[in-house]
Amino acid sequence: MKKLGLFIIAIGFIACQSENKTSNTTDTTSVVTTGDSLTFKYDSVKVYSKTPVSVDKNVTDTSKAVISYPLFNDEKVNQFVETKIKLTADSGKNYKTYNEYATDFIKGYDDFRKSEKDYPQTWFLDINAKVVKQKPGYLSLLNTYVNYSGGAHPNSVFIYLNYNPATHQEILLDSLIQPGSLPKLTAVAEKIFRKNEKLSPTASLKDGYFFDKDTFKLNDNFTITDQGLMFLYNPYEIKAYAYGKTELVIPFSELKEIAKPNSLLSPAN
Structure with missing residues (x-):
């Protein structure tokens, strides 16, 4: 079948919402979900550009990269999820951490703005991995990747991850x-x-x-x-x-x- 790299879908917005934050942040929710011997909570990494979209000081919109993911009590499961999420990167780079992934996306925007100072739009990267099914011997997650770095609409791809937490093997x-x-x-x-x-x-x-x-x-x-x-x-x-x-x-x-x-x-x- 024909593939065009990252598949594209309209997400209903083409620019970031207003954000006053301009620094790297890591957020952790307090919600804990349990199932069998696995427990997890949702965590996230957020990196904001310090380059505003406009020279107007009243405009604070800036580019951002957000990666949200479940953090399990089993490190092998975390390694599997992290590896799969980082594989969605279209830069061909081998990122060591979520933060490195998000930071590199923002660096791309900042570098772009150095030569395109009148560019009127922000960029955004939004990756969201969620547990959709958990039962003995089976863990299923949906990884949603949304990227906007110019053009008419964002790029988007939805990927299911299937894993056996008992044997620590991907289910094919x-x-x-x-x-x-x-x-x-x-x-x-x-x-x-x-x-x-x-x-x-x-x-x-x-x-x-x-x-x-x-x-x-x-x-x-x-x-x-x-x-x-x-x-x-x-x-x-x-x-x-x-x-x-x-x-x-x-x-x-x-x-x-x-x-x-x-x-x-x-x-x-």
């Missing part, structure tokens, strides 16, 4: 389905996709969709919900920008001959 799709069953899973998914899109079984995907060779394909962006196995296609991944993201749920009842026995794809688990 292949580990959940029978060997060689991906074609069958894809066929089931395509049937549901066509129904959702109001397409006939033989309608071409050439018009209006971005699948490679006009052939339906599953990606590796999934989570396990109470209803079944859900895949998420990002904006611009398979459809035009205006359609936003696309979610596709395959019910557990359709996975009986596809899922590995006693896997997470069994509703009893």
Whole structure:
């Protein structure tokens, strides 16, 4: 399928809200969520540019970078989440910490303003990782990445992270389905996709969709919900920008001959 780097979606704003803070900050919430042996609280890193968007002293808008994430009592889980969040960086740099990631984004803005002093807009980076599912042997998070550094609208991507906190391993799709069953899973998914899109079984995907060779394909962006196995296609991944993201749920009842026995794809688990 066609990919355009970071997929794009309108977020409903194209500039930062007014902020009077202009220094690096780290915020920690007091909310603690528990489940099995894991506990976590949400933490965040915020870095603000000291360069205002306007020379007018009455205008205090400035660029900011915010990274919010769950902080677990298990350091191995934290390392997994942090690594995955930092992989969303489109700079190709290997950041050691969240703060380094956020600081580098602001540095990019400050460097840009040195040569473009009349640039009328702020930049922002907003990364938000949230726990969406927690049960024995399964932790699912949704990492939302939103970036604006000029242009008509922000860049955005939504990525599910799946992890087994007992074995400290990332959960991949292949580990959940029978060997060689991906074609069958894809066929089931395509049937549901066509129904959702109001397409006939033989309608071409050439018009209006971005699948490679006009052939339906599953990606590796999934989570396990109470209803079944859900895949998420990002904006611009398979459809035009205006359609936003696309979610596709395959019910557990359709996975009986596809899922590995006693896997997470069994509703009893």
